[in-house]
Amino acid sequence: MLAGSYAARLAPREEPALTMRKASMGDKVRRVVTAHDVMGHAVVQADEKVAVPGLPGENVRSAVIWATGTVPADNSVDVEIDLQDDGRSLTGTASVLRIVEFGPGYASPRNRTLSIDYLFVLSGELELELDQGTLVRLYQGDIVVQRGTSHQWRNPSQDTPCRVLVSMIEARMVSIGGAVLQPAP
DSSP, rough: OOHHHHHHHHHHOOOOOOOSSOTTTTTTEEEEEEEOOTTTTTEEEEEEEEOOOTTTTSSEEEEEEEEESSSOOOOOOOOOOOOOSSSSSSSTTEEEEEEEEEETTTTTBBOOSSSSEEEEEEEEEEEEGGGOOOOOEEEOOOOOESSOOOEEEEOOSSSSSSEEEEEOOOOOOOEEEEEEEOBBB
C-alpha cells in the first residue's frame, strides 16, 4: 500500500503541460529544473509555467526552456541564462533547449547554424526542405537530427499549428573537400 503523500504525488495533474492534442498558440509549458542542495541531495530548483510568446512579425512562437554557456555543461554552477529568443539559433550560448510552435502555413527562412540540432515533433505536421528541393514530411513523434545543413521548415497545414522540441548544441563549421560551409541566418 502506498503512503498518502507518495500516492498524492502519483496522482495525475489536472492540467498537463503538453498532451497529444491539437496545440494552441497561447499555451504555456511546464518546466521542472533539478539541482543539488548544499548537502549534494537532488532537489527541485524550479517548477513553473513558461510562456511561449510570439516572435515579432511572424506566425511562430518560441521559448527557451534552458541554455548553457559551455559544452560540456557545468552542473555544479547554479546558473540560468535569460535569453531573448530568436527561435532559430544558439544566440551566444553553447546549448539551448527550446519549444517552438509553427503557426498554420508558416515557412521559415532558409538557414544553416553552427550546431547539431535534435528536433522532436510533439504535435502537428512539418516539412523539412533541404538543398536541391529534397523534401521530408514529418509527423507527430518523428525526430530529425539536423547536422549543420542548409534547411527550411514549413508547416503545411492551413489550420493546425505544429509544436516541436528542439535541442541545439554548438558544433564546428562543416568542411566539405576543404571548403568551409558558412552559417546563414
